[in-house]
Amino acid sequence: MTTTTLRKTGLALLTAAALFGAGQVMLLPLRVNAQTPEQVPVAAATLSATGIGQVSGTSVESAAGALMMSIEERSSGTDVQGAVKTVQARLAKMRAALVATGVADASIHLQGFNIGPNYGYAYPMPAVDPASGGMNGAAPPFATDGMSGGMGGATTPSPVAPSVAPSVMPRPMPPPAPTGYMVNAQLGVDTNGPEQLATAMRVAIDNGATNVNSYMKGVSGNSTPPDSSKLAPAIRQATAQAKVMAQASAEAAGVTLGDISSITVLAPTPSYNGGLSQSVSWQVQVRVTYALK
Structure with missing residues (x-):
């Protein structure tokens, strides 16, 4: 590079620095070495x-299976011990029937045993209160009119509302009372394959089981x-x-x-x-x- 070229380059740099310091922006052309399509590498197909x-x-x-079933018994009155004994007898009968089909006794498990009361309302319901004409002492829905023949003969309700409140206040409904007990037992059965699972399900249903459900426990073997x-x-x-x-x-x-x-x-x-x-x-x-x- 000659001395004249260096002087011109230095002058250009000083001029650019001055313009930049004065708050002006100068765009200089850039040279890009672009590749031609022939020069771009193409990935091998x-x-x-x-x-x-x-x-x-x-x-x-061998697909192992499991069977879940419920056995329920309801009693009336206070004879909860009778319901428990009935469920126990049905469980023993169910176990013996399953063992007779080839299910191992150790594969039969008692999963749950529940006892709970049944509630209900006492009957007959309280009679109509004669003083107010309503159930449980409540006022009748319409006032009677002597000229129209009373409730049955009136074509429209009387527009005259009672001038005084009923002397008998409405009585609350009595709470439900225990009417008996329910005993529920859940039994689980492990089977060694689909055939035994199907047989155990048929035996359970034939012996009065309710809510019988089955599922496969996975694949055993090599x-x-x-x-x-x-x-x-x-x-x-x-x-x-x-x-x-x-x-x-x-x-x-x-x-x-x-x-x-x-x-x-x-x-x-x-x-x-x-x-x-x-x-x-x-x-x-x-x-x-x-x-x-």
């Missing part, structure tokens, strides 16, 4: 496909992933399937598959079959990515 391999018959599963000797064929199956799918997709798109750029093998996952998990199989997924020519 790829095509990926996922295949599934399956290992079946690794184990036979759910350990298969060893490598069983996984290897499934992985080969999944890889071959992924290749076929990728080739078909490339032909449909009008492109050509190149070399494999990556292969991903996912961990095996269980797949329970038969609705109530009677058996289990394992699935292996292989994802293969190809470069395109």
Whole structure:
């Protein structure tokens, strides 16, 4: 750079500093080294496909179930001891019937035992008070008129309101009183599979149980992933399937598959079959990515 160029550059910098200090903004042109479309890197086109391999018959599963039921008994009057004895007898009969179908006695559990009073109102209800003409001493809804024949013959209520308050105040309704007792027992039954669960439910209903509900407690048995000797064929199956799918997709798109750029093998996952998990199989997924020519 020559001396003249340095002087011109320094003068320009001094001028810019002066303008900036004076509160003015000066925009200077910037040089951008933009890349042409030919220079922008383009990511290599790829095509990926996922295949599934399956290992079946690794184990036979058993779905355990549970049954919940209620047994109720109501008594009249004060004979609560009679209701308790009746429920206890029904529980013993229910247990014996379940054991007879193959349910283990240790699998039958008493989940709850409740005793509570039943309330009701005493009958007959209090009679109409003759002094006021209303129930429980309350004033009648309309005043009677002697000329019109009273309540039954009047076509409209009398417009004349009573000049004095009723001498008898309304009496409150009596509170409800215990009319008997209810005894309720809940029984739980653990079963070893759907067949025993269905049998236990039928026995419970036939022996007078109410509110019978069931649910599956999960899958028991061996759910350990298969060893490598069983996984290897499934992985080969999944890889071959992924290749076929990728080739078909490339032909449909009008492109050509190149070399494999990556292969991903996912961990095996269980797949329970038969609705109530009677058996289990394992699935292996292989994802293969190809470069395109």
